[in-house]
Amino acid sequence: MVAKRSIALAALAAGGVAALRRARGRAALRPGPAEWFAVTVACDPAELTGVNRPDALAELAEHHEVRISPAPGGRGTELAVHSADGTVREQVRALKQLLETGEVLRMEGQPEGHRTVLGRATLPVARQLMRRGVR
Template structure:
């Protein structure tokens, strides 16, 4: 946020960013009639131990994977050919019972690894090609949702 934004407006924008991130997390678990549920409703300890995966459109995928290695030694990584010759599936999971934040970081790291392998760089939303967003509560809510999206896997 710009330093020209006043104190009360800065507080409103900060709260709007928090609400945008929270709304994204809530919507991910909302059941939509006729469509199903956006996310699993497994118990948290079971969901935390599941493998997370991305399909990388490369048959010659090989480590090292710095984005995943940065998550520490408790992370287990494996690869296998994707069905139908569509590249390589890259999996990761933590040993033990990871926190919700660790699982979110794993999901984001898998997507960054996929982007690095396929494109050679991590694609960014910001800065916007058309310039900076006006500091409004709606813009702050969007910024909050965009900041949370890599961990949640949606936006």
């Protein structure tokens, strides 16, 4: 009886490992996320290059490869950052806001009613996830 159970468990385990390998194999076939995170900013490329570039952009460029190119048809400037993780994506979005509108929208400190305990705990995490986006 014990032997039969062991065989059954081993078979299950083997099946599970095989399924996992197949899943990993399939996952490996899927293309990975793009390595650059890009936005288009409604400004002249000259504003993002040279000594007059914004401090926030200079700081990004210290740690990441940054590509700046004119958008086709004179439709602004394409700004792309390499190896952009969540923090960088948030910084790039903020930079676009800053360049286009002169400030970065603040949301903390708005009126809100009674949050549940779970809501209070998860809102900052959910907001950060939505701010950065999943890739």
